[in-house]
Amino acid sequence: MSIKKIAILTSGGDAPGMNACIRAAYLAARNEGIEVIGYQHGYNGLLKQDFVEFEHRDIRNLIQRGGTVLYSARCEKFTKEEHRIKAAANLDEAGIDGLIVIGGNGSFKGAELLQDIWDKPVIGVPGTIDNDIAGTDYTIGYHTAIQTAVESIDKVRDTADAFERIFIVDVMGREAGFIALNSAIAGGADHVVLPETFESAADELVRILDKLDQRRKNHANSSHIIVITENLWPGGLNILCDSLQTETGIDTRILTLGHVQRGGSPVWQDRILASKLGAFAVEMVINDERGRMAGIRHRYPESVPLGTSREDRKPLNHYSMSMLDKITLLG
Amino acid sequence: MSIKKIAILTSGGDAPGMNACIRAAYLAARNEGIEVIGYQHGYNGLLKQDFVEFEHRDIRNLIQRGGTVLYSARCEKFTKEEHRIKAAANLDEAGIDGLIVIGGNGSFKGAELLQDIWDKPVIGVPGTIDNDIAGTDYTIGYHTAIQTAVESIDKVRDTADAFERIFIVDVMGREAGFIALNSAIAGGADHVVLPETFESAADELVRILDKLDQRRKNHANSSHIIVITENLWPGGLNILCDSLQTETGIDTRILTLGHVQRGGSPVWQDRILASKLGAFAVEMVINDERGRMAGIRHRYPESVPLGTSREDRKPLNHYSMSMLDKITLLG
Amino acid sequence: MSIKKIAILTSGGDAPGMNACIRAAYLAARNEGIEVIGYQHGYNGLLKQDFVEFEHRDIRNLIQRGGTVLYSARCEKFTKEEHRIKAAANLDEAGIDGLIVIGGNGSFKGAELLQDIWDKPVIGVPGTIDNDIAGTDYTIGYHTAIQTAVESIDKVRDTADAFERIFIVDVMGREAGFIALNSAIAGGADHVVLPETFESAADELVRILDKLDQRRKNHANSSHIIVITENLWPGGLNILCDSLQTETGIDTRILTLGHVQRGGSPVWQDRILASKLGAFAVEMVINDERGRMAGIRHRYPESVPLGTSREDRKPLNHYSMSMLDKITLLG
Amino acid sequence: MSIKKIAILTSGGDAPGMNACIRAAYLAARNEGIEVIGYQHGYNGLLKQDFVEFEHRDIRNLIQRGGTVLYSARCEKFTKEEHRIKAAANLDEAGIDGLIVIGGNGSFKGAELLQDIWDKPVIGVPGTIDNDIAGTDYTIGYHTAIQTAVESIDKVRDTADAFERIFIVDVMGREAGFIALNSAIAGGADHVVLPETFESAADELVRILDKLDQRRKNHANSSHIIVITENLWPGGLNILCDSLQTETGIDTRILTLGHVQRGGSPVWQDRILASKLGAFAVEMVINDERGRMAGIRHRYPESVPLGTSREDRKPLNHYSMSMLDKITLLG
Incomplete structure (x- = not known):
């Protein structure tokens, strides 16, 4: 033909x-x-x-x-x-x-x-x-979306550090954690919440608080960044935000990256x-x-x-997953 | 001494x-x-x-x-x-x-x-x-915050154009419209909602819809960007979002830039x-x-x-204000 | 009409x-x-x-x-x-x-x-x-050209610091020093060579070496950035490069920014x-x-x-000029 | 242990x-x-x-x-x-x-x-x-160096288009063409000169002129970008620049990216x-x-x-190589 x-x-x-x-x-x-x-x-x-x-x-x-x-x-x-x-x-x-x-x-x-x-x-x-x-x-x-997310996290970390805050950064990804996992590692975040490993809000909250505790033991300055995949937290991020604020006493903010992740050169x-x-x-x-x-x-x-x-469900990179505890925990 | x-x-x-x-x-x-x-x-x-x-x-x-x-x-x-x-x-x-x-x-x-x-x-x-x-x-x-806002608007415009959407972009500024005014003009937005000129949600909604109408007369492709200063819309931006969606039938989204505006080199x-x-x-x-x-x-x-x-209340640039109808209306 | x-x-x-x-x-x-x-x-x-x-x-x-x-x-x-x-x-x-x-x-x-x-x-x-x-x-x-120059200087400073080098950065400006002056201050350079103040290669070389000396007294790490307006150094920048290398014993490189300064969003x-x-x-x-x-x-x-x-010849900002000795000398 | x-x-x-x-x-x-x-x-x-x-x-x-x-x-x-x-x-x-x-x-x-x-x-x-x-x-x-090169090429293309010029862009890579190949494709260049395929200046010049000819047949506007690996052209890029200017009659410029490729976040x-x-x-x-x-x-x-x-000599991506004629030729 x-x-x-x-x-x-x-x-x-x-x-x-x-x-x-x-x-x-x-x-x-x-x-x-x-x-x-x-x-x-x-x-x-x-x-x-x-x-x-x-x-x-x-x-x-x-x-x-x-x-x-x-x-x-x-x-x-x-x-x-x-x-x-x-x-x-x-x-x-x-x-x-x-x-x-x-x-x-x-x-x-x-x-x-x-x-x-x-x-x-x-x-x-x-x-x-x-x-x-x-x-x-x-x-x-995919590559551009992560770069956009990481550049935003870099900027938020400037201000998180200045104020010793917790920032919850909501990134895209639908039902997959690729953007969240990679932008969390590359952004030097403390913790990442992924659809692939999320079980319940109660369990995840314990994990987050545990990470924050450990990080604060290692650093005088307790600023934190937590990356989370969109639409994942039951009831929305305000609930997580309130929980973290109450439990830690640290000023907590949400940053929803939104559609900027779809744009750009x-x-x-x-x-x-x-x-x-x-x-x-x-x-x-x-x-x-x-x-x-x-x-x-x-x-x-x-x-x-x-x-x-x-x-199939495309798997996340296992080595990246294994690094999460080693690297972001203390970073 | x-x-x-x-x-x-x-x-x-x-x-x-x-x-x-x-x-x-x-x-x-x-x-x-x-x-x-x-x-x-x-x-x-x-x-x-x-x-x-x-x-x-x-x-x-x-x-x-x-x-x-x-x-x-x-x-x-x-x-x-x-x-x-x-x-x-x-x-x-x-x-x-x-x-x-x-x-x-x-x-x-x-x-x-x-x-x-x-x-x-x-x-x-x-x-x-x-x-x-x-x-x-x-x-x-101030200069950096506007640049950050404008780069985000550029990215959102990519996606607004692809889909023919309305984007409501929430920028910082507290009770002043400097960031909103300048990022709207430099971002080629259709309309900007400023604390200095805002009177009521009802009046402003009429003005927005009027702008959208006029712009659609000039363009086959009806994507729109509206920039608004934080904490200005009574009841929050979801109310504005719903009103625009209902009145125009066009898919409408909110982008809240948030703390990225405070960070960055x-x-x-x-x-x-x-x-x-x-x-x-x-x-x-x-x-x-x-x-x-x-x-x-x-x-x-x-x-x-x-x-x-x-x-004193520092005034916005009058010439920029006067350009809004001429330039952004048709842009 | x-x-x-x-x-x-x-x-x-x-x-x-x-x-x-x-x-x-x-x-x-x-x-x-x-x-x-x-x-x-x-x-x-x-x-x-x-x-x-x-x-x-x-x-x-x-x-x-x-x-x-x-x-x-x-x-x-x-x-x-x-x-x-x-x-x-x-x-x-x-x-x-x-x-x-x-x-x-x-x-x-x-x-x-x-x-x-x-x-x-x-x-x-x-x-x-x-x-x-x-x-x-x-x-x-003008504003974009300086931003482009400053971002390049930021990048070069990364590498200058890693290696303790002298970088001579050639920027545009024709017969005016606006781009050079502002990109030098904003780039944290050690020295800037401007058409408005340039008298002779011999005199300028003395001034540069003097600056480098003073800076090295203040810093353990002797990396240096010198910004110069295009077409200004008699015989070209290779001559300046050789002189600096010989006099200081420090590895010296030239970076000519060129036409990237005219482009970009x-x-x-x-x-x-x-x-x-x-x-x-x-x-x-x-x-x-x-x-x-x-x-x-x-x-x-x-x-x-x-x-x-x-x-008229448009003058450079006098306060910026006066800052050069105070700020860049020690920076 | x-x-x-x-x-x-x-x-x-x-x-x-x-x-x-x-x-x-x-x-x-x-x-x-x-x-x-x-x-x-x-x-x-x-x-x-x-x-x-x-x-x-x-x-x-x-x-x-x-x-x-x-x-x-x-x-x-x-x-x-x-x-x-x-x-x-x-x-x-x-x-x-x-x-x-x-x-x-x-x-x-x-x-x-x-x-x-x-x-x-x-x-x-x-x-x-x-x-x-x-x-x-x-x-x-490696990934950052290419991104830096591509952003520079994007800027130069703005100005190449405005003026209908030929730009020769010199990128790093030592004796390997990875940076050149990828930045040429991603930068939409007309041609790339690589250590892996370079044979002689005479042969390469014929190939370049041939590409320029074909591209001009396809476009009213004859701007061109040629990417070349550092230290590759015998006698230096001024010789290539003069040849292209003479043969085509088009204003030809050199852009040497230099050490900015080693820096940056x-x-x-x-x-x-x-x-x-x-x-x-x-x-x-x-x-x-x-x-x-x-x-x-x-x-x-x-x-x-x-x-x-x-x-071993690490090979370039064959598919990228094969695309060169298809894509950059006409781009």
Whole structure:
């Protein structure tokens, strides 16, 4: 089969590096003489036949820009088969020979279901800051999100030290602790609360208080930083904040990093990862692969089934976990 | 009078550049053969005779560091005369010929009251991110706080654009709109809610919705950023968030920047401002000035009475205000 | 006179904030119902009638971007009257009612000569990192260039300290010491070599060695940073480097910051300055002002004759100069 | 054998993250009740018995700081056996049970030779921005150096675009192209000149001109960025600069990034890598390993013989190499 035209879309939560991935896919395709269009607003654009035809000037100076020039969106409709049938028809109507979907697990579920009814390649590229996709070492945006979190923790530590405070830093990650674990270690935090190890508020509170106690034995100045994954503490962080304040008598504050973690110019690793996966996804389309994801493993791209991404819970780095007690306890 | 030893302390909310100010005061003093000690934890250290004797190695590589090596704190006790009498006695006991207080309006009130009962110079240096001190064009930390806010807004705009969202960005400033006004203009926000012009939630909501309407007429893509000064919206930002979501149907999110605005390496203007004011405060002590503040006016330091800082409400820049409708409306 | 259409161009060395200025001028003009075109590549575009008609989407997310979307260039031809006559004819042909030139002294000279032969407003906006334009407190790009220089000096100081080295840091500024002076103070340098005070290599070398000597008396660790304005040392910096190495026996390195100082996202002060001056320049066109520059004075825009920019040598801040011996000597 | 005291030193070129490594080793050792001293100025301190005894306050807020608090240095003397014998005696005299050397290949050569004559563990930790050490996926400082290079390239691209220039960007890397390759791809450069593929100036010049030609066919605006590894072009970059200027007629500039690449706050990957390797090196001492290096492989630390580091030439990522023509050509 000769490939003449491919389509790209970005779906789900946006992530730094999505633009770098669009750019790489465009350039790799053009290098093979393949035209590229971009559907806007995720699957919504596919349903409405709302697309742009990329030209060189569209991707100039794009590698370093946050967000996504194709816009992103969730798309409730796409969970219904009738709409996916319409999508397949639209792809055919537009003369598309392959579709590249940059997004997370939810977007890949849609991609798989679309692949079931469309007879040309649908390829997923993992783009989410949460890194919660099995079958790939890393996801696009993950590296930048941690760097943003660490820079914020560095700033808060300045002020925590000045005042001898406890700061509870809420970071993203959905149901995975990758961002929390790495930003806690790199931020020199005292403790980290992770979905992977959280059992109950009561138990965790004991662990936190124990850590704070030990740290205060080692330091005259009792400032503390605790990193926690979003949506994890039962009842919300105000409850944890009040408990810590009451138990320790130390002024306690919450810092919710929020959406700044999704923005910003991608750090170099996300640019390189996005470039590799974007170029590789085009190769996969050319090779007529179906229902697969462009993942990265030991710095090389590889093709895995789209379903892999949801099958397993990707584990945290055990050595990092083991360091927590040794390093952050005393740090 | 020959000056042999001076003391420095940092008080109130910490601000980037406090360390640069300590360093400059130390160097300027040493250059005159004057010893320098630093009281820790604000007035608390003065009450407990808790101080460090600065040496060269303490101020090496200090100019670029956030926070304050002297720690800061509020000090309730210092509002009572008996404690201030103790403080004056401690200063005499330590052989101090002049005291430099880096802080905000609350700290200056304490400095004035101490000056009333101590017969050697007490000099204030304006250090607060809020810029809410009359008698000086700028305060130490202000420039860095805006830069931090603007970089966060830049990141959020990436994601607001990707999704066509409304973001409500909560910035610091206490009862003054300096940070909000400048970060809104520099961040290309649609609208800013300022304490200086806020009248009621009902009126302000009308103004916001009007701006959003006009902006959407000018742009296909309806993403919006609204900057608001902390603690201003009656009942909290969730109420505003719900109102905007309901009225516009656009997904609306809150971003509370919080304490990151107080941290970070000071930008160059705060380093220069801090260096000028720190060196000038030492000159003021040598000149035996009493109860005065080292302010900056048109880039030159000048001496003003400490009371000036609280007398007037410092006005926002009128031209910036006038630009709001012209520029941010359409931006 | 009713203004229907204005033109903007950027000329000379590019500076961070030029895009923010274009954006503000566009928005301020559109707010008055005025159309805006942009000539590309400075005066070259004007001579070739090469322009773009701005629309809203062109200025979206532009405030934070470095460089200039209109491109910049020097234009030798424009020094000849025949070409300026052609330019005036082109402006009339395009229906232009006013021209805004963002650039430095060279560009303003061209603007004045054009104003002599064209009977509609030509307004200059000071855009250069060097700040070497009289009649305005600051120029667009200046604040960002210093921040970039200071961040580089911070990094070099890390390594200078690790190794006890001398670093000679070459910064931009053309024939003015604004960038050098401020980046030296904010960077905690030992010494700065400025065009305003430089007399001869022999004298300056004595001053440098004297500073290094004094600093080494105060510190066990003899690392040093010397900031120097570009193109100032007779025969080039290698000569200074060799002299210092020979005289002190300390490993000496040169760091030439170069064009990174012209790039990068503008810091907030350049964005605000650019926005004020861009909006004000449009007001000046509407008010039919001729041959004038939009300057900033004490944070408010003001109109001054274009010739002012070259008349005087803008002085360095005297207090900063006086601090050099006190602060950097010992720092 | 019971370990009571270990020593750490940093040697060779400094790298961001060395401090994070010192901190982690200190904390991991203290957690086992082991005392830690630090020799200053690399092997020089070991020869002079010049060390500091670390305490908690020394490692507070150290994780984010560039440079090395132990200072670094090359040490010519250490190549002679008589001095290494003295070093071994000093270690014994100070009661040291294990030595951790953070540095590059040259430092490891010294460590191996010392291990030959000292009967307690000598462990190497790879700390160099160049990543030119076999037996470990990455070296401490490498990630930060690339990020610094990429941010500079981003800035230069702003100005290259404004003016349609060619920029030749000289990056570090010694005899390896890791920094150049990754910063070129992540910086969206047109071309990269690598030691691994460089054959002759004549051949390379043809390749560069060919790339520039192709890129200009694809873009109206002919700005170009070429990244090159330091010390690679015969006769220096001025020769390449002149050739490009002559052949293309486009204004060509050189940007030498220099020592800024060695400084700055380490990015999170270098902090995590440094923390893992620092903690692991202490484990290796406790396990009485001799003459080995703490390397990282697929994100887990592992022990390899010190000699491994010099045995092989570590290869560049083949997929990145293959992307060069596809991506940067057209970018």
